[in-house]
Amino acid sequence: xxxxxxxxxxxxxxxxxxxxxxxxxxxxxxxxxxxxxxxxxxxxxxxxxxxxxxxxxxxxxxxxxxxxxxxxxxxxxxxxxxxxxxxxxxxxxxxxxxxxxxxxxxxxxxxxxxxxxxxxxxxxxxxxxxxxxxxxxxxxxxxxxxxxxxxxxxxxxxxxxxxxxxxxxxxxxxxxxxxxxxxxxxx
Numbered sequence: 556x557x558x559x560x561x562x563x564x565x566x567x568x569x570x571x572x573x574x575x576x577x578x579x580x581x582x583x584x585x586x587x588x589x590x591x592x593x594x595x596x597x598x599x600x601x602x603x604x605x606x607x608x609x610x611x612x613x614x615x616x617x618x619x620x621x622x623x624x625x626x627x628x629x630x631x632x633x634x635x636x637x638x639x640x641x642x643x644x645x646x647x648x649x650x651x652x653x654x655x656x657x658x659x660x661x662x663x664x665x666x667x668x669x670x671x672x673x674x675x676x677x678x679x680x681x682x683x684x685x686x687x688x689x690x691x692x693x694x695x696x697x698x699x700x701x702x703x704x705x706x707x708x709x710x711x712x713x714x715x716x717x718x719x720x721x722x723x724x725x726x727x728x729x730x731x732x733x734x735x736x737x738x739x740x741x742x
Contacts, residue, residue: 578631579624582648585686586620589656592679596663599672606663616655623648649690653683671734678731685724692716 593609605611627645634641643650657680664676692713 579628579648581686582652583620583624585683586616586652586656588679589652589660589683590617592676593656593659593663596667596672596676599669600666601668604666606666607659609659609663612655612659616651620648620652623651646690649687653687653690656680656683657687674734675731678727678734682724682727682731685720685727689717689720689724692720 590609590613593606593613597603597605597609627648630641631645634645660676660680660683664673664680667673667676
């Protein structure tokens with residue numbers, strides 16, 4: 556949700572520097588949860604199968620992701636209005652981190668025999684999909700001039716699409732956490 560707040564704040568103020576710390580922290584935290592979830596799936600597998608060779612792949616992904624976070628952070632601060640190529644560079648940590656998670660999480664869910672862990676993977680994968688959709692939806696910055704009150708239907712649709720994708724992502728994250736602690740079954 557910090558990502559949604561920072562994107563809206565950056566759009567309202569026109570200052571891209573507001574988005575950088577929250578957005579980059581969000582992707583690192585999300586990738587950490589993906590990493591720990593896939594490792595937990597390996598530990599819960601009776602045959603200790605390594606989903607997508609994750610134990611070796613994660614050793615490559617963490618430094619690549621850290622480097623992309625630094626590069627995209629500098630890029631997002633120095634480029635006030637990014638082009639499509641610059642947006643792909645700025646959004647590359649999301650595409651790498653969430654892309655790796657979207658490949659590894661379903662494989663780990665299929666190999667897991669624990670129903671609770673499978674439910675967690677289902678909801679966390681839904682969160683990752685909608686977070687990636689949010690990054691894609693928020694890519695084109697609508698031309699907003701708050702001095703002239705120029706809210707066109709495109710601008711309203713833009714904010715609604717960003718809001719709905721983050722709302723579904725937030726609900727999926729809530730359900731993911733709730734699936735790991737099924738309190739309603741305790742009696």
